[in-house]
Amino acid sequence: MGVEVAIEQGKAKANLDVFSATLQELAANDRDIVVVTSDSRGSGKLGPFGQKYPGQHVEVGIAEQNLVGVAAGLASAGKKVFAVSPACFLTARALEQIKNDVAYSDNPVKVVGISAGVSYGALGSTHHSLHDFAVLRAINNIIVVAPADNFETKQAIGLAVEINRPIYLRFGKKPMSDLKEENDDVFQFGKGRVVIDGDDVAIIATGETVYPALQAAKRLSNQNINALVVSMHTIKPLDTDLLKNVAEKCRAVVTVEEHSVCGGLGEACASYLLQNGISKPFKILGIPDEYTVTGSQQDIFNHYGINEEGIANTALSLLKK
């Protein structure tokens, strides 16, 4: 079901809502699931969780460094901890705690960055997180995941509860749906998901940009161009097998992310392809290294070509090369 249709039918849910609902479901049978918030229970849609499981909710106030440190301590004592805060603060202000207390100390905290990327739109750059993939890619021992749709979100939360590893989960707040109407996909961290198969251009996207990538693929199909779309939900470890396959199979590669073009999905893919002798026309779509244009999330996407038209045009120009 397309997101527009889902919205019309009132079935679209932000991944964040799915995160919250899934966590409530799981916590019903698992007393060790603990949510830690920094006055972020409202933004994280976790109000109901706190009401239902007050003994499993820790509030530290607006103090992100403490949020992550406390979460690490809880995790070290066996709790399955979700440390939830806006991605912009969590992965900048508390980066040292993520690096040392979570990743280096191997405390299996699930660090959850909410309203990530430019979800906060017109609130401006203080509230944008366009650096989180880059900084976390450079930190050893943390899995980095940006689910694209409600399906991936639900799966990711379930897996995050099960695995005893540090992980960063990144959510936007835009209403989403499922990218596929019928779905028997197996979701695994580190394994990208082919949403549409094709052999002309590979569009590798992550998080909320997978949906416009899908729209672009449909637009390209009207011009008899077969685009392959990957939801590369796991930025680290990157699914290099899939990347290699799709890059070798297609004539061009476009990456799309709600992140700076520096250090994110695109550069991770470029690095792998170049170092493995796979040379295809290649373009990274993301937010360039400049003062980000002001406006809503969609305004910003449109401005930088992270939309149906922009992605399709980028693909076309690469195919002409």
Next chain:
Amino acid sequence: MTKKSIEYRKNILKYIFHANAGHTGGSLSCIDILNVLYNHVLNTGPENFKSPDRDRYIQSKGHSVEALFVVLADKGFYPVSDLETLCKYRSHYIGHPTRKVNGVEQNTGALGHGLPISVGTALAAKMDNRKYRVFTLLGDGELPEGSNWEAALTAAHYKLDNLCAIIDHNKLQITGPTSEVCNTNPIDAKFESFGWSVRHVDGHNFEELKETFDAMPFTEGKPSLVIAHTIKGKGISYMENVLKWHHGVPTEKQYEDALSELDNAMITVPDDF
């Protein structure tokens, strides 16, 4: 206990001298506190280190790792001779605590991290109705780190009376006297106003330290803070209160002088101390 501390001091100096690296002054200022914690207070040892009910010790002032390594060796977590690899290529015994070393609870070294982690660990005990307690040692020089004060609020908010923070108050940090670098005094009034119960103690007086830790929690429903007044470089006369021994390494002559001073001190200690 006095004898043990002298032995610990000898080993601290031995391995710092051998590694040609280390935080000498701070290790000597906190070693008596660690002695009392590991030999009188904490219920931990190699035999129960995996037990969820063990007391936790988290060293926030990670740079004084030599003190911790020497004590953990004495507790039987590993042979003290392992410390011959201190700061050497591929050794787990590096200049800050890591969990690669048996007996270490958390990887620390960046300052202002021990207290938040300890708060989380103490909170988990409350959630699970476990009786273990959490102790964390902070340097006085790390108090300006804001994360300490964030965690201090949370500890009081959640009434963590199973948590004890200890400040190794040796009053010197790498640049100079802590009161001149960034005056954090009065420390007691600050923590009290944050909802903690605070006691001062002579950080080199075993009886006072024991009595203080035995009295924990000082107030039911409040986290405890022990301000341990210590002397940087304690036990080696030429190092005491001298700034350069923050991470100074003794020369061979200085090392020998220090050992003789400690050996002489040992002679004067009655057998049962």
